[in-house]
Amino acid sequence: MSTRQLxxxxxxxxxxxxxxxGYAILATNYTFHRHxxxxxxxxxxxxxxxxxxxxxxxxxxxxxxxxxREKMRRIVRAARGFLAEHDxxxxxSRFDVVEVRVERGGLSLVVEHIVGAFGADGxxx
Amino acid sequence: xxxxxxxxxxxxxxxxxxRVEADVSRGLPSFSTVGLGDSAVREGxxxxxxxxxxxGFKFPMERITVNLAPADVRKEGAGFDLPIALGxxxxxxxxxxxxxxxxxxxxxxxxxxxxxxxxxxxPMAVAAARAGLTKMIVPPTNAxxxxxxxxxxxxxxxxxxxxxxxxxxGEPDALIEDSASRPDPGARAEDLxxxxxxxxxxxxxxxxxxxxxxxxMVGPPGVGKTxxxxxMAAILPDLTEEEALVVTTVHSVAGLLPEGAGLxxxxxxxxxxxxxxxxxxxxxxxxxxxxxxxLAHAGVLFLDELPEFRRDALEALRQPVEEGRVTITRxxxxxxxxxxxxxxxxxxxxxxxxxxxxxxxxxxxxxxIRRYLSKVSGPLLDRIDVRxxxxxxxxxxxxxxxxSDDTRGARGRVLAARRAQEERARSAHTDRGGLxxxxxxxxxxxxxxxxxxxxxxxxxxxxxxxxxxLSARSYHKVLRVARTIADLAGAGAVAxxxxxxxxxxxxxxxxxxxxxxxxxGS
Numbered sequence: 001m002s003t004r005q006l007x008x009x010x011x012x013x014x015x016x017x018x019x020x021x022g023y024a025i026l027a028t029n030y031t032f033h034r035h036x037x038x039x040x041x042x043x044x045x046x047x048x049x050x051x052x053x054x055x056x057x058x059x060x061x062x063x064x065x066x067x068x069r070e071k072m073r074r075i076v077r078a079a080r081g082f083l084a085e086h087d088x089x090x091x092x093s094r095f096d097v098v099e100v101r102v103e104r105g106g107l108s109l110v111v112e113h114i115v116g117a118f119g120a121d122g123x124x125x
Numbered sequence: 126x127x128x129x130x131x132x133x134x135x136x137x138x139x140x141x142x143x144r145v146e147a148d149v150s151r152g153l154p155s156f157s158t159v160g161l162g163d164s165a166v167r168e169g170x171x172x173x174x175x176x177x178x179x180x181g182f183k184f185p186m187e188r189i190t191v192n193l194a195p196a197d198v199r200k201e202g203a204g205f206d207l208p209i210a211l212g213x214x215x216x217x218x219x220x221x222x223x224x225x226x227x228x229x230x231x232x233x234x235x236x237x238x239x240x241x242x243x244x245x246x247x248p249m250a251v252a253a254a255r256a257g258l259t260k261m262i263v264p265p266t267n268a269x270x271x272x273x274x275x276x277x278x279x280x281x282x283x284x285x286x287x288x289x290x291x292x293x294x295g296e297p298d299a300l301i302e303d304s305a306s307r308p309d310p311g312a313r314a315e316d317l318x319x320x321x322x323x324x325x326x327x328x329x330x331x332x333x334x335x336x337x338x339x340x341x342m343v344g345p346p347g348v349g350k351t352x353x354x355x356x357m358a359a360i361l362p363d364l365t366e367e368e369a370l371v372v373t374t375v376h377s378v379a380g381l382l383p384e385g386a387g388l389x390x391x392x393x394x395x396x397x398x399x400x401x402x403x404x405x406x407x408x409x410x411x412x413x414x415x416x417x418x419x420l421a422h423a424g425v426l427f428l429d430e431l432p433e434f435r436r437d438a439l440e441a442l443r444q445p446v447e448e449g450r451v452t453i454t455r456x457x458x459x460x461x462x463x464x465x466x467x468x469x470x471x472x473x474x475x476x477x478x479x480x481x482x483x484x485x486x487x488x489x490x491x492x493x494i495r496r497y498l499s500k501v502s503g504p505l506l507d508r509i510d511v512r513x514x515x516x517x518x519x520x521x522x523x524x525x526x527x528x529s530d531d532t533r534g535a536r537g538r539v540l541a542a543r544r545a546q547e548e549r550a551r552s553a554h555t556d557r558g559g560l561x562x563x564x565x566x567x568x569x570x571x572x573x574x575x576x577x578x579x580x581x582x583x584x585x586x587x588x589x590x591x592x593x594x595l596s597a598r599s600y601h602k603v604l605r606v607a608r609t610i611a612d613l614a615g616a617g618a619v620a621x622x623x624x625x626x627x628x629x630x631x632x633x634x635x636x637x638x639x640x641x642x643x644x645x646g647s
Contacts, residue, residue, distance in 0.1 A: 079153060089152070090152070091151060092152070092154075093153050093154065119153075119155045120153035120188075
């Protein structure tokens with residue numbers, strides 16, 4: 001399986017996971033001026049922007065560690081675009097990270113959901 | 126929702142009330158602090174978030190805006206953590222906003238929500254009381270300091286959780302008191318009788334203390350210059366309440382108040398090392414903090430080995446010595462700190478220290494001596510009213526029993542002399558506002574009025590001016606010192622003996638000593 005295929009699989013897994021938790025999925029792979037958000041969902045009157053990260057093996061550290069400053073900024077920019085486009089500016093919102101880890105040599109997938117992973121100022125929350 | 130909390134800041138040694146506004150609204154989650162906070166204020170965000178979570182409250186995932194008003198004054202330090210945290214709790218309905226009215230709040234937060242002490246609480250408390258606030262929440266180690274301002278109810282809070290409980294009407298936490306700041310009845314104060322012999326110098330010390338004169342002691346090493354200087358603070362009258370407030374404020378702003386201390390009651394004694402820079406003497410940091418001269422306010426600034434000090438440091442002393450305060454201008458602000466101290470300086474007569482010693486020969490060359498003495502500039506020397514030479518004491522003096530003159534006696538005389546000066550300032554010159562009470566600060570314009578001399582005294586001065594070639598400045602200095610000596614004697618008019626004694630305190634380390642006690646031709 002290529003890295004890309006793995007990524008697509010992880011996004012489907014993450015969306016299914018969120019749906020299971022009762023989130024309504026509003027959009028996947030939403031792009032705004034080349035800034036992309038993997039999943040836009042909605043729960044309890046709040047818009048949630050989700051970045052999905054996937055890794056097989058621990059060699060490169062935890063997947064969530066791969067969301068750097070620049071990546072956060074791009075996500076925030078896209079989020080602002082989404083809110084403006086859908087006239088949702090006075091909604092509360094949130095940035096989450098869902099990480100999908102391939103473990104035991106591909107025998108199991110571990111999903112972890114980090115609620116409120118960062119703020120719009122690109123810093124940890 | 127919006128919530129307001131009162132807190133405080135300090136500019137120079139003046140406190141002012143800061144209104145902390147916290148607004149929590151919908152939108153992308155973010156936390157911004159506006160209102161000219163320094164990096165410690167801005168970093169407070171992470172401390173506040175952790176402290177709120179670790180105290181069992183909810184940190185809102187909303188758009189949080191914190192404003193510190195007035196917005197045009199630079200604010201520094203971590204003391205806004207607690208008011209910001211309470212503001213966020215009030216804005217999210219976790220604390221009733223009504224309990225925050227008329228309360229001043231200050232304190233740094235640790236990540237676990239406990240409070241840490243902050244600098245400058247005393248002047249902030251003064252400002253809070255002036256602004257009509259009635260209660261003040263502070264960390265327990267700041268409580269005694271805040272209590273020095275009588276009009277506020279001080280509520281010590283050891284943590285964010287306690288602060289919320291106290292605001293809701295709960296009992297305040299116990300304040301933490303500094304055991305060292307309470308007087309220890311068993312302790313023995315430093316006493317003048319610890320110094321054997323040196324009666325002449327002790328007398329000079331007394332004169333300097335009585336009239337607020339600056340003092341220079343010249344003498345070989347080990348004769349008791351430092352010991353005498355240390356005892357100067359002990360023979361000065363007690364701090365007045367007003368002075369104690371200022372002294373405590375200066376130390377509070379400098380962050381040098383002992384943890385849990387209340388009002389300082391002892392006169393400060395500062396003895397900066399001779400490697401101190403001009404900046405260290407006058408002020409510290411780009412945000413001005415009190416320097417040594419201000420920490421010595423109302424007390425004693427002792428400069429041991431005067432010629433070893435850096436030239437620029439000594440020159441920087443001129444303004445505080447002359448004006449009793451230092452003014453510091455920064456791009457953002459101009460502040461001024463009080464610096465009315467008694468300057469006590471000591472120096473050796475020459476680099477080896479033995480010049481003038483009756484038995485030990487001096488090994489310095491005349492140029493070396495000149496170089497050494499020239500390090501102390503004339504203008505500075507000129508501002509020292511009382512100069513005295515100390516010799517090596519004889520064996521009999523050293524081995525002799527204790528106590529020739531004790532501190533209590535000297536203290537009593539100094540106090541009486543100070544009273545006489547105050548009395549005079551009050552009765553004769555109430556119309557000249559701001560007239561300094563101590564003789565050392567008598568203005569030339571009033572000197573002749575205040576220093577009434579007998580006929581003999583006048584003739585002694587006249588011949589001295591002629592014989593000693595006194596400059597106008599030196600002449601005025603002699604008058605001031607003579608007035609002090611007369612005050613010590615309880616005399617209304619200055620007599621000849623007072624003037625003669627005053628003339629003795631003019632020994633110039635440069636002129637009078639060079640050449641004596643040195644075998645010719647060696």
